[in-house]
Amino acid sequence: MGVLALNGGEPVVKSTLGKRWPIFGESEEKALLEVLHSGEWNCRDKVAEVGEAFAAYQDAKYAVPLANGTVALQCVLKAAGVNAGDEVIVPALTFVATATSVVLVNAVPVMVDIDPLTYNISPEAVEAAITPRTKAIIPVHNGGYPADMDAIMEIADRHGLRVIEDCAHAHGSQWRGKGVGSIGHLGTFSFQIGKTLTCGEGGMVLTNDQELAENAARFANLNMRMTNLQAALLLCQLERLDAQVETREQNTAHLVAGMKAIKGVDPIPRDDRVTRWCFYYWDFRYIPDEFEGVPRSRFLEALNAEGVPGGVGAHGQPIYQEGPFADMDFFDQLGSARKGSLYEEEIDYSKVYCPNAERVYAEEVCSLTHALFLGGVDDMEHILEAFHKIRNNTDELKQ
Numbered sequence: 142m143g144v145l146a147l148n149g150g151e152p153v154v155k156s157t158l159g160k161r162w163p164i165f166g167e168s169e170e171k172a173l174l175e176v177l178h179s180g181e182w183n184c185r186d187k188v189a190e191v192g193e194a195f196a197a198y199q200d201a202k203y204a205v206p207l208a209n210g211t212v213a214l215q216c217v218l219k220a221a222g223v224n225a226g227d228e229v230i231v232p233a234l235t236f237v238a239t240a241t242s243v244v245l246v247n248a249v250p251v252m253v254d255i256d257p258l259t260y261n262i263s264p265e266a267v268e269a270a271i272t273p274r275t276k277a278i279i280p281v282h283n284g285g286y287p288a289d290m291d292a293i294m295e296i297a298d299r300h301g302l303r304v305i306e307d308c309a310h311a312h313g314s315q316w317r318g319k320g321v322g323s324i325g326h327l328g329t330f331s332f333q334i335g336k337t338l339t340c341g342e343g344g345m346v347l348t349n350d351q352e353l354a355e356n357a358a359r360f361a362n363l364n365m366r367m368t369n370l371q372a373a374l375l376l377c378q379l380e381r382l383d384a385q386v387e388t389r390e391q392n393t394a395h396l397v398a399g400m401k402a403i404k405g406v407d408p409i410p411r412d413d414r415v416t417r418w419c420f421y422y423w424d425f426r427y428i429p430d431e432f433e434g435v436p437r438s439r440f441l442e443a444l445n446a447e448g449v450p451g452g453v454g455a456h457g458q459p460i461y462q463e464g465p466f467a468d469m470d471f472f473d474q475l476g477s478a479r480k481g482s483l484y485e486e487e488i489d490y491s492k493v494y495c496p497n498a499e500r501v502y503a504e505e506v507c508s509l510t511h512a513l514f515l516g517g518v519d520d521m522e523h524i525l526e527a528f529h530k531i532r533n534n535t536d537e538l539k540q
């Protein structure tokens with residue numbers, strides 16, 4: 142199979158894999174020009190239309206379209222009655238906005254470990270972190286793979302807690318046939334440019350509860366609102382979503398089948414209850430022992446050199462090690478609560494230790510972005526060939 146590209150050999154991939162993101166065409170041009178010429182840039186008609194359409198798509202009754210996914214989280218935390226000093230349980234493995242949003246409403250994020258198989262919040266860890274001050278749980282459907290909503294809803298019901306699904310990565314995903322964002326009490330989405338449904342920036346709240354929807358709409362009016370231009374674009378993008386999901390599904394099925402023959406790179410096992418898996422990034426597990434101990438960073442270097450852009454998801458370290466929580470400046474800037482009953486005195490995130498999240502980030506998780514899966518199955522063949530080539534040349538990696 143030749144010398145690794147990393148060492149000067151010819152790369153497996155000669156052209157770019159997948160498709161350039163975002164994808165748009167005449168429908169987007171027409172829709173945007175229509176709103177532009179109407180002068181109704183901040184009018185509500187397209188906003189209401191996209192809210193209705195997306196709520197129906199995810200099986201929810203009510204939608205509140207918003208400026209982005211971060212304000213959507215703040216909006217639902219307030220709508221759910223989370224007050225200053227309340228505790229909100231979040232996974233250690235997520236984008237930092239899941240937890241900074243909690244701080245922005247002056248509540249306390251309590252970070253818990255992940256399930257080592259799915260990389261989603263561990264229901265056992267959630268249960269262990271509940272205190273009298275806990276108000277809500279935010280499961281994140283990491284990469285788009287639904288968290289165990291059965292277990293989380295059961296725990297929440299037993300303790301009288303609100304469940305807010307952070308669906309920033311999971312447009313279209315379903316858990317037991319139900320769209321994510323419609324299973325918990327509230328759900329939030331992001332339509333930021335990298336996401337699988339995008340209008341550049343944007344967000345949305347979904348719920349089946351009328352009162353929570355009304356609460357959320359009131360907070361949204363404190364100017365978190367989406368514009369008509371965003372909504373017009375989003376409506377066009379929504380039309381494209383099903384076909385894109387189908388292409389990704391076909392491609393991942395091909396990749397998963399091929400990976401069975403390659404030891405050391407394992408797809409995330411799919412739970413039968415994940416009835417639709419729409420992903421923002423597609424994670425797989427790297428097992429160094431199968432590659433003669435070669436660290437994941439070296440494997441990813443080799444993979445990238447072969448022309449397969451692989452990374453470690455959207456993040457890179459557990460959120461308690463990220464700037465806002467590692468040095469607590471963020472809390473000081475906001476004058477936010479620093480006490481929580483889980484911590485004896487002041488909150489100190491340097492004391493948080495989530496072994497699964499730390500190990501997964503440091504050694505194991507590898508991610509491929511969704512746009513790589515929008516081409517043909519020949520692209521999947523290239524990815525498989527790159528895996529084979531690296532595995533057959535482990536000696537070169539050890540040098």
Ligand SMILES: Cc1ncc(COP(=O)(O)O)c(C=O)c1O
Nearest residue numbers: 209210211236238239309331333
């Ligand atoms: C898990 C998660 N939650 C929330 C957000 C925030 O969304 P936005 O960037 O639209 O504010 C993101 C953004 O990437 C995210 O990944």
